[in-house]
Amino acid sequence: MSVQLKLSLTRRYRFAASHRLHSAGFSDAENLRLYGKCSNPYGHGHNYVVEVTIGGPVDPVTGMIANLGELDPFVEREVLDAFDHKYLNEEISAFSAQVPTTENLCREIYRRLKWFPAARLERVRIEETSNNSFEFAG
Amino acid sequence: MIRVTRKVEFSAAHYYHNPAFSAEENRRVFGKCSNLHGHGHNYVLEVTVAGEPDPATGMVLDLKELKDILQREIIDRMDHRHLNHEVPELAGKIPTCENIAAMIWGLLDPRIKQGKLDRVRLYESPDLYADCTAESNGDFTLGGGRA
Numbered sequence: 459m460s461v462q463l464k465l466s467l468t469r470r471y472r473f474a475a476s477h478r479l480h481s482a483g484f485s486d487a488e489n490l491r492l493y494g495k496c497s498n499p500y501g502h503g504h505n506y507v508v509e510v511t512i513g514g515p516v517d518p519v520t521g522m523i524a525n526l527g528e529l530d531p532f533v534e535r536e537v538l539d540a541f542d543h544k545y546l547n548e549e550i551s552a553f554s555a556q557v558p559t560t561e562n563l564c565r566e567i568y569r570r571l572k573w574f575p576a577a578r579l580e581r582v583r584i585e586e587t588s589n590n591s592f593e594f595a596g
Numbered sequence: 597m598i599r600v601t602r603k604v605e606f607s608a609a610h611y612y613h614n615p616a617f618s619a620e621e622n623r624r625v626f627g628k629c630s631n632l633h634g635h636g637h638n639y640v641l642e643v644t645v646a647g648e649p650d651p652a653t654g655m656v657l658d659l660k661e662l663k664d665i666l667q668r669e670i671i672d673r674m675d676h677r678h679l680n681h682e683v684p685e686l687a688g689k690i691p692t693c694e695n696i697a698a699m700i701w702g703l704l705d706p707r708i709k710q711g712k713l714d715r716v717r718l719y720e721s722p723d724l725y726a727d728c729t730a731e732s733n734g735d736f737t738l739g740g741g742r743a
Contacts, residue, residue: 462730462731463698463701463728463729463730464728464729464730464731465694465697465698465726465727465728466726466727467693467694467724467725467726467727468724468725468726468727469723469724470722470723470724471723511727516692516694516695516698519614519616520612520614520625520626520690520692521612521689521690521691521692521694521695522690522692522694523694525625526724527625527627
């Protein structure tokens with residue numbers, strides 16, 4: 459085939475976590491105006507879905523971009539173990555200085571996964587709910 | 597430019613096996629997918645065609661025609677088949693999601709006359725899919741392997 463094809467593989471993962479959208483630079487009233495019920499001081503939670511997309515040449519020996527036997531444990535170790543059933547504001551150091559919006563969560567998860575040794579990380583897409591999704595491609 | 601996507605489903609069996617590997621290597625590399633009895637999936641295929649709508653019809657392409665192409669080229673060829681044994685286009689390749697998506701691209705691209713094939717997305721399960729596109733900066737693909 460003379461066409462230059464580009465292939466990517468996307469895997470969906472899930473974790474459940476709580477967060478609170480609150481910026482220390484704003485007053486309580488400003489936080490409430492800006493973030494609404496998401497600024498509730500006790501936090502709230504979501505079932506997050508994380509789509510991880512990797513790209514690169516298909517290994518002729520395995521027919522794969524990367525073996526899920528390597529990708530799954532990597533994502534488990536770097537992201538799911540750290541984030542699942544946690545309070546993102548208090549238990550993920552990246553969110554001590556930034557608000558754990560799902561935009562920032564995309565960038566943090568991308569940062570943790572970009573070192574995947576077996577393929578190139580192309581995109582992280584997060585569904586915060588079935589109605590809201592965010593993506594970051596570096 | 598408008599993108600039009602049509603979805604079809606097919607069910608098929610496959611396994612992963614490289615005859616150059618020992619039985620132990622096949623188990624180590626391919627895990628439970630290496631079971632030589634095969635296993636199956638309900639594949640979901642999304643085919644996206646891009647183009648400008650024809651001013652006379654308002655359509656990028658006739659979806660009935662695309663439906664017929666998908667029936668003939670994909671469903672008739674792969675639905676309720678064993679991909680390792682019954683699909684000659686995959687002979688000599690390990691039928692991974694990546695290789696099947698690339699093979700589907702090769703089947704559909706020359707047959708789509710209105711608009712241009714933009715993307716083949718093949719779900720092996722709701723949590724795993726491969727995308728195949730043709731881009732000038734794309735990686736070389738069509739990974740072979742011998743199945």
